[in-house]
Amino acid sequence: EDSGLYSIVIKSFDRLDFSDKLIPTKVVNPIILEEDISTLLPDVKKIIDRQMVVTYGSDRWVLEREDLLELLAFEREGRVKMTLSEAKFDAFMEEITNEVNQLPKGQVTKTDGDRVINFEITKEGREVDVAKFIDDFRNAYFGLKETLELPVNVVEGFADKEKYGIYALLGEGTSHFAGSAQSRIHNLTLAADRTNGVLVAPGATYSLNNSVGDISAATGFQTAYIIKGDRTVLGAGGGVCQTSTTLFRAILFSGLPVVMRYPHAYRVSYYEQDMGMGFDAAVFQPSWDLKFKNDTAGYVLVQTSYDLNEQSLTFKLYGTPDGRSVYIPDPVVLSQSPPPETLYQDDPTLPKGTVKQIDFAAWGANVILTRTVRRDGEVLFEDVFKSNFQPWRAIYLVGTKE
Structure with a gap:
């Protein structure tokens, strides 16, 4: 019994009495008994002994026996009857809407300095018709249907573009990728193209992973070096x-709140071509993401561009300025450590005499990057971004194949 247990714990700490205590309990009688649902078991068996598929275009969400069982619940309204588990169905619906829903996309086509002269809607959005999906799913679930087409509406965006509030540049970030393999350039520009034009609603949280979508060969990404665990491998x-x-970097300089950011495992030379240590952010699906919150009064437009001749990538965030200013001092390097001794590994798949480098040495460093965001002289918030870059050894494969 919660209140009784709370009282015992508080009194015990007050008296410094740490002897064994009897936990208070109370009897809770079930509303629905086993005999209440026994007559429903044949219908339950029909519901779960099948496969049910929700479809949208080429996308499919398959519900197997265990999934169908988890979605089932019982309620008493005079007699006991079957219903959908609200918590399980809401979680399933959230999974679908996260994958399907897309805001309209936009583009700033003309500026005067930081001021936006022209902003256009470039692509319609889409949104699951939640009310219809709930009704359709319930009917399909209890009607023993095997397939259900997801109801989706087109989101055309505001007819009045002024309602988006895309008035000026909030902040921008740039990086360079000189020395990158062609496959790496393909991947970073593809990801940039997929994020370009995203409109983030006021109060909403932007996710880079959601914008980019699934990162795999099936979605157009090529094989290039990634950090996985304690190795640099092709992926x-x-x-x-x-x-x-x-x-x-664009989020930092715009003064928008960073919700999620992960540093890289070790220092990557590309990211220090134009800025100091600590101005990096790693993503690794599904858990490692980069997120920011739009805490402004209008929408925020994420706009990307890249120059293959200059080998540079730029993100610009446009929206409604509210007078905030950003101060970011130089990163503070707390400590550095040299890379471990070079490792040579025999590889029976490589011809004898062949030496192939698969990992590159990098100094380790503990780095702190801080940011202060002010408005009208008052501090809105302060951030501390910590990066613990591991010292990284060079690794060579030595061929032993005769």
């Missing part, structure tokens, strides 16, 4: 972290 999407790093 789909190598180079996308250049995109997240550049966006992180």
Whole structure:
């Protein structure tokens, strides 16, 4: 019994009495008994002994027996009847809406300094018709249907573009990728293209992973080097972290709150071509993401561009300025450590005499980057971004194949 247990714990601490205590309990009688649902078991079996698929275009969400069972609940309204588990269905619906819903996209086409002269809506959005989906799903679930088409509405955006509040540049970030392999350049520009034009509603949180979508060969990404665990290995999407790093810089200079940011495991030379240590952000799906919150009165437009000749990538965030200013001092390097001794590993798949470098040495460093955001002379918030870059050894494969 919660209140009784709370009282015992508080009194025990007050008296410094740490002897064993009897936990208070109370009897809770179930509203629905086993015999109440026994007559419903044949219908339950029909519901769960099948596969149900929700479709939208080429996308499919497959519900197997266990999934269908988790969605089932019982309620008593005079007699006991079957219903959908609200918590489980809401979680399933959230998964679908996160994948399907897209705001309209826009583009700033003309500026005068930081001021926006012209802003256009370039792509319609889409949104799950939640009310219809709830009704359709309930009917399909209890009607034993095997497939259900997801109802989706087109979101055309405001007819009046002024309602978006895209008035001026809030902040921008740039990085360079000189020396990158062609596959890495392909990946970072593809990710930038997919984030370009996203409109973030007031109060909403932007996710880079959601903007980019699935990072795999199936979605157009090529194989390039990524950091996985304690090694640098080839994987789909190598180079996308250049995109997240550049966006992180734009978020910093715009004064928008950073909700999620991860540093890289070790220092990456690309990100120190134009800025100091600590101005990077790593992403690794599904858990590592870069997120920011739009805490302004209008929408925020995420706009990207890249110059393959200059080998540069730029993110610009446009919106409604509210007078905030940003102060970012130079990063503070607390300590540095040299890379471990070079490692040579025999590789029976490489011809004898062949030496191939698969990892590159980098000094370790503990770095702190701070940011202060003010408005009208008052501090809105302060950030501390910590990066613990590991010292990284060079690794060579030595061929032993005769």
